[in-house]
Amino acid sequence: MKKISFFVVISIIFASSCKDKQEKMKTEIQPPIAKIVPHTLEKHGDIRTDNYFWLNQREDKEVIDYLNKENEYYEAMTAHTKQLQDDLFKEMKARIKEDDTSVPYFYNGYYYITRFETGKDYPIYARKKGSLEAKEEIMFDCNEMAKGQSYFNLSGISVSEDNKWVTFGVDLVSRRQYTLQIKNLETGAVLPEKIENTTGGSTWASDNKTIFYTKKDPKTLRSDKIYKHVLQTDVQNDSLVYHEKDDTFYSFVYKEKSKKYIVIGSTSTLTSEYQFLEANNPNGAFKMFQKRTRGLEYSISHFGNDFYIVTNKDKATNFKLMKTNENATSMENWVEVISHREEVLLEGIDIFRDYLVVEERSNGLNKIQIRPWSGEGAYYLPFESETYTAYTTTNPDFDTEILRYAYQSMITPSSVIDFNMKTKEKTVLKEQEVLGGKFDKNNYTEERIWATAADGTKVPISMVYKKGMKKDGSNPFLLYAYGSYGASMDPYFSTTRLSLLDRGFIYAIAHIRGGEDLGRQWYEDGKLLKKKNTFTDFIDCSKYVIATKYTSSNHLYAEGGSAGGLLMGAIVNMTPELYHGVIAQVPFVDVVTTMLDDTIPLTTGEYDEWGNPNEKEYYDYMKSYSPYDNVIAQNYPNMYVSTGLHDSQVQYWEPAKWVAKLRATKTDKNLLFLHTNMDAGHGGASGRFEALKEVAKEFSFLLDLENIKK
Numbered sequence: 001m002k003k004i005s006f007f008v009v010i011s012i013i014f015a016s017s018c019k020d021k022q023e024k025m026k027t028e029i030q031p032p033i034a035k036i037v038p039h040t041l042e043k044h045g046d047i048r049t050d051n052y053f054w055l056n057q058r059e060d061k062e063v064i065d066y067l068n069k070e071n072e073y074y075e076a077m078t079a080h081t082k083q084l085q086d087d088l089f090k091e092m093k094a095r096i097k098e099d100d101t102s103v104p105y106f107y108n109g110y111y112y113i114t115r116f117e118t119g120k121d122y123p124i125y126a127r128k129k130g131s132l133e134a135k136e137e138i139m140f141d142c143n144e145m146a147k148g149q150s151y152f153n154l155s156g157i158s159v160s161e162d163n164k165w166v167t168f169g170v171d172l173v174s175r176r177q178y179t180l181q182i183k184n185l186e187t188g189a190v191l192p193e194k195i196e197n198t199t200g201g202s203t204w205a206s207d208n209k210t211i212f213y214t215k216k217d218p219k220t221l222r223s224d225k226i227y228k229h230v231l232q233t234d235v236q237n238d239s240l241v242y243h244e245k246d247d248t249f250y251s252f253v254y255k256e257k258s259k260k261y262i263v264i265g266s267t268s269t270l271t272s273e274y275q276f277l278e279a280n281n282p283n284g285a286f287k288m289f290q291k292r293t294r295g296l297e298y299s300i301s302h303f304g305n306d307f308y309i310v311t312n313k314d315k316a317t318n319f320k321l322m323k324t325n326e327n328a329t330s331m332e333n334w335v336e337v338i339s340h341r342e343e344v345l346l347e348g349i350d351i352f353r354d355y356l357v358v359e360e361r362s363n364g365l366n367k368i369q370i371r372p373w374s375g376e377g378a379y380y381l382p383f384e385s386e387t388y389t390a391y392t393t394t395n396p397d398f399d400t401e402i403l404r405y406a407y408q409s410m411i412t413p414s415s416v417i418d419f420n421m422k423t424k425e426k427t428v429l430k431e432q433e434v435l436g437g438k439f440d441k442n443n444y445t446e447e448r449i450w451a452t453a454a455d456g457t458k459v460p461i462s463m464v465y466k467k468g469m470k471k472d473g474s475n476p477f478l479l480y481a482y483g484s485y486g487a488s489m490d491p492y493f494s495t496t497r498l499s500l501l502d503r504g505f506i507y508a509i510a511h512i513r514g515g516e517d518l519g520r521q522w523y524e525d526g527k528l529l530k531k532k533n534t535f536t537d538f539i540d541c542s543k544y545v546i547a548t549k550y551t552s553s554n555h556l557y558a559e560g561g562s563a564g565g566l567l568m569g570a571i572v573n574m575t576p577e578l579y580h581g582v583i584a585q586v587p588f589v590d591v592v593t594t595m596l597d598d599t600i601p602l603t604t605g606e607y608d609e610w611g612n613p614n615e616k617e618y619y620d621y622m623k624s625y626s627p628y629d630n631v632i633a634q635n636y637p638n639m640y641v642s643t644g645l646h647d648s649q650v651q652y653w654e655p656a657k658w659v660a661k662l663r664a665t666k667t668d669k670n671l672l673f674l675h676t677n678m679d680a681g682h683g684g685a686s687g688r689f690e691a692l693k694e695v696a697k698e699f700s701f702l703l704d705l706e707n708i709k710k
Helices: 019-024 062-078 077-093 522-523 532-547 563-574 589-597 604-610 617-627 655-664 690-703
Strands: 040-041 046-050 105-107 110-116 124-129 136-141 153-159 166-169 178-183 195-204 209-215 221-230 239-243 250-256 260-265 272-278 288-292 296-303 305-310 319-326 335-336 345-351 355-362 365-372 389-392 402-408 415-420 425-431 442-454 458-466 477-480 507-508 556-561 579-583 640-643 672-677
Touching: 019 532, 040 260, 040 589, 046 617, 062 077, 062 655, 062 672, 077 690, 124 365, 136 153, 153 178, 166 195, 195 221, 195 250, 209 250, 221 250, 221 319, 260 288, 272 296, 296 345, 305 345, 319 345, 345 579, 355 389, 365 389, 365 402, 458 532, 477 532, 507 532, 522 556, 532 556, 532 563, 556 690, 563 579, 579 690, 589 604, 589 617, 655 672
Parallel strands: 153 195, 477 507, 477 556, 556 579, 579 640, 640 672
Antiparallel strands: 040 046, 105 110, 110 124, 124 136, 153 166, 166 178, 178 195, 195 209, 209 221, 221 239, 250 260, 260 272, 272 288, 296 305, 305 319, 319 335, 345 355, 355 365, 389 402, 402 415, 415 425, 442 458, 458 507
16 A cells, blocks of 8 residues: 655545546645653663653643644544544444343342433433332433533442442543442432542441442542541541552452451552451451462452452462451461462352352463352353353352353354353343344354464464455454453454454454463563563564464554553564554553652552562663653554543553654654543543544544545
């Protein structure tokens, strides 16, 4: 495909068939050029000059003007794709069932339901007492609550044990700072007390009047304080229950499934600590479960007179299951239930009266094991697909033989399934509907292939494409990955993705190191001083799909967001020639500067993931791959970069500075766009369908590069 020149010309086409007239009306559009204001940064005797440091002033008019100019440039340069964007949006929206309803679940006397109505962007949360035939009680209509707001998110719905009260959190900025409120479900009245700057969630004591909640540090946004509030009292008088002073930890509070205990958790990347209190004694003192020991990770689940503990104790890298009596919880009392296995990652458990359900991962795939407490007849749920995702969902009741789980694959829409653990009968309660009458899973193929990394490691790639694909190197190919925080990128179904598949794209997920796709060691081998394995794995996967003629460098595209955006920044510095285009969503690209600034949200809690650059070894290693620090005078692929002005996870100025530096440094004439959502944060636009407009922008970018017009 012919490359577009840097001073790109776009046609302003009126209703005319005269090609010459159109040519005359072309207008040259130049990208905004950020001013250079050298700012010196020094650490460990090393001096870096940041010419765009000034962009980190969110309230500065000049900064806002620059971001707006970048948006205007993007709009002008992509004006010829506006019809395609609109068509894509309508196409993707048309596949979604607008008047949709979740599968109800039963809890404490009520069926709870989330539903959507045609033409409305936000969910309605409702419940029915005792029976699905009972009258519906609307708890929250988010469409009404969101009126007049450019952004709206409701989170953390928590109902009191007497079913009379509900707490909820609202974020109107997209910075994940929620205002916590309380509603009377009998009268519909919302109490006047408002608790600002919380995580959005809260936990009820058994007295139905006391709630425990978590507040954030207003600057770093670290959740560090647990408070106690009593209904209809002044929030200024709320008592501080716990303060997590270690700035590498964050804290949270929840109630055990048994309802007997309220638990305060404190966790960092490598270490866990829990305290517990009987829920019927909200004014009592929390008791330590097991004091933090660096490197000891554990989580707890209460059942009967015992706690069950998923832990890495005694170098159990892939975790094991232990248990202990509720009156003797320190780790010298823990007894092994499921031992550590080298090839199997223990991800979590669900406890029932007669069964223990174990979620595992082996060979990169989810497994669900059913283990009767009797000790006899353990078995796995059968999953036959080559690549899939399966996980337990809402199972709030101990006293049942029914396990609810979800299943999907890259060609199989998501299903919610009730499985009878005694009879082994399964009932599909709901399969995601794909409207429009055009989708047939038999028209697509999914497969899992293995690329070989430079060090000999085998890296799995899950992919999907339309049947009839030929390996001749001509297929447009979008390769996605994340590769951080031990987050596994399981193969999933997407209705929006069909818009690419039906136009000839292959879509693939590279399960690179840094996630936990192949166990805990897979994560350990992709962080700290091994972080570069994440980048080289992705590059080696890219080379493999080119070598095997799934695609070619003229048709290969890469995509990643947040820490996956860091991945995008690294690969375009290292091997820009492999990719025709790159999509970097809210990319974490200024690694060194951000990790040196402990006032930026999330920084201190990330030291065990990336390293602490206040130590020279980590500083040097980070600097060697940090995308912003390693931009050089070379050709780069076509790039679409997105961010949100109010992003709390990756500050907007990281992608803004990166794009500014790329513009001033790169030697090619390829496209480079920065699009900033001025009303949103890390997750993009709120609203069920508004987010599709952002996807349409990304897809139109890819399709335009492939010269696909419709």
